[in-house]
Amino acid sequence: MAVKLVLTYYVYGNTVSVITFRVCRLIRESRMTISNTALDSQPLTPVVFHVLLAMEEGAKHGYAIMQHAEETSGLRMGPGTVYGAIQRMEDGGLVRESKEAAAGRRKVYEMTESGHEALRAEASRLDRLARLARELDLVPEADAL
Template identity: 50%
Template sequence: MKHSQKSPEEMLPLTPAVFHILLALADKERHGYSIMQEVAARTDGQMRMGPGTLYGSIKRMLADGLIAESRERPDPDMDDERRRYYRLTDMGRRVAQAEAYRLEQLVRVAHIKQLLPNPGIAGGIL
């Protein structure tokens, strides 16, 4: 089945690496090293993606239509021409939203099962 025929829900669950890459691209185009930096910063260093994981995931995500290589480049005087920039596609955004919703449902169950404090309780994380 081609990626254009799949619904976002059929592509779930995502691997943590793929979801983090989609999150990194949700607000702007980035090159590979910038994606790795964003993920490490957003997770306070708890998730560090090596080049093999990053570029292996990117290759699959390109094939699945979740991301695309950008044609536009930042200021050429400020950029290395060898860098490839990636952007989220409409399908990639829908898949990221579906995964976020799926994870939100799991967190709700964790609250119900009292694995996490209720959000209204002092010290609760949500």
């Protein structure tokens, strides 16, 4: 049995992994495109949305953003993910390093005006989706409140 499995892997594994790799790359590239054009009120990635949502309360450093995401929706993001998003958003003009809050040693980030807009757009998009879901009776009454 085990031998057969190994053989099968050797014969087909390579082809399968090549296909898997291409599919994954396709998916990733499409995601990247979306997040890079976030300004054009395209849906935001969950990470970007959470980073913006956290900054709605004011300027925050990376760990505070991670905590916020974990507390509000159980989403665990590591430093690499968060700063990857921050880098893209900073380059895209959604967030900037906060000048006034930099009293401490730690760098904090805050939303720009376009960050606000993107967040609002995303929130109302989600709201529309949520309303749609409720109309389709996908959400039990208690949760809907």
